Amino acid sequence: MKKAxxxxxxxxxxxxxxxxxxxxxxxxxxxxxGIPAVRQWVESEPSPN
Known part of the structure; x- marks a missing residue:
């Protein structure tokens, strides 16, 4: 959680x-x-408060 x-x-x-x-x-x-690879990304959305 990233607070503003x-x-x-x-x-x-x-x-x-x-x-x-x-x-x-x-x-x-x-x-x-058969060689594995890792993909990584960041998703963000407004907090549910």
């Missing part, structure tokens, strides 16, 4: 901002010769 910094103003004070859910995704694949 609070936004502070003189009118509303500090307001909590929504975080972001960060997921590392790994996929293991084999080529035609």
């Amino acid at each position: 910094p609070k936004i502070c103003t003189s009118e509303k004070g500090c307001v909590e901002q929504p975080g972001e859910l960060i997921t590392n995704v790994y996929l293991i694949e084999q080529d035609a010769y």
Whole structure:
């Protein structure tokens, strides 16, 4: 979970901002010769709060 910094103003004070859910995704694949390779990427989406 990656938290966003609070936004502070003189009118509303500090307001909590929504975080972001960060997921590392790994996929293991084999080529035609049976040699494995790992692919990795990052997915993100707004946090469910």
